[in-house]
Amino acid sequence: MLNGEVARLRASVAYRPTMIEKIDEVLRQSAEASVSALRDSKGVDVVRRRLADPALRVTLETSYDCIRLLVGSELDTHSSGERGLGRTTAAFPRLGGRFGSDITPGGAARLGPVLEELCIGGFGACAVYDALVNPTPTVLRTREQDDLLAQWVSRCIGTWAGWSSTARSLVEICSDDATSRLVAIADDVGMTKGLRSKSKRDDVRKTAIVLASAGLQLFVAHTPSSDDWFRRA
Secondary structure, three states, X not given: OOHHHHHHHHHHOOOOOOOHHHHHHHHHHHHHHHHOOOOOHHHHHHHXXXXXXXXXXXXXXXXXXXXXXXXHHHOOOOOOOOOOOOOOOXXXXXXXXXXXXXXXXXXXXXXXXXXXXXXXXXXXXXXXXXXXXXXXXXXXXXXXXXXXXXXXXXXXXXXXXXXXXHHHHHHHHHHHHHHHHHHHHHHHOOOOOOOOHHHHHHHHHHHHHHHHHHHHHHHHHOOOOHHHHHHHO
């Protein structure tokens, strides 16, 4: 992603995040959702300790602009096109491009916090995965914001190439509740009304997975050498 593209993206996104103060709460929820699927008590302790690490919250707080930009671009109903940020295809459509004026300002205000929560939950899922597959938890590094955004987007948000079924399952577990709430809000604000309502709900669910996987990739982008970490994991 070139500097000019980053500048244009930042200039075009007016979204104001609301969940940054609730990062710890969402990470705790991710921990509890994850341990419900674990049978090994040692693994349960490892996961809870990992997601209680204050460094995770600090890392997310300092990189929250990435989440703001993704959620804001997702809810942008004025720009054309369904291919969202970091995606190589419209198979996982951008909400604003897919639903257009069916997303009212009031609807966007309700959808936004859940989209943020999906990103945080995906980040938490990757921290869980890291704790389970690496004997020593990865120490996350701080990146300059533009470099972080480029590193993150280049990982192709929404794809599962190279990831194990365990990683995908953890993301689905950590995002299940938020996904259900996102679909319920979409129904309530009229986004899924009329013909092809099932297809519309499926598109909302696809977006939820994209946002959760974006959180996963945000964790990877913070590793000392993201490509090396990705190969080890």
